[in-house]
Amino acid sequence: MDPTAHHYAITVSDLDRMVTFYRDVLGLDVLAEFTVGGEAFATGVDVPGASAEFVHLDGGDARMELVEYGPEGDRRPRPSLNEPGATHLGLEVDDLDSVYAELPDSVDTLSEPQTTESGTRILFVRDPEGNLVELLET
Incomplete structure (x- = not known):
């Protein structure tokens, strides 16, 4: 196996607001926008009845993916960098x-x-x- 990075993803609750931030404030270009649903997707992400809207942004060597799920899951606590499992x-x-x-x-x-x-x-x-x-x- 010789994997290479394809994308990094953030699950969001307001896709439009987040695209505005990453595009207009941080300057990332939008590469693609699409929706995915169906049983194979729901089974693959282990969320019954899931569908999602996606936006891919140009992150250089890998895409940055913003994804808004339906149904939305529970909110996580505000992250701190020194917590195990923290991401940025x-x-x-x-x-x-x-x-x-x-x-x-x-x-x-x-x-x-x-x-x-x-x-x-x-x-x-x-x-x-x-x-x-x-x-x-x-």
């Missing part, structure tokens, strides 16, 4: 300070941009549903 999306940018300066005031950040011991500059933000996104400049 990492997006590399050319100029972190410019990105930070251009973020709308409504975007929740964990801190101002920081330079780590390795020399990487990082900035963690939360998307409109509280998912963590690391913006980094190497």
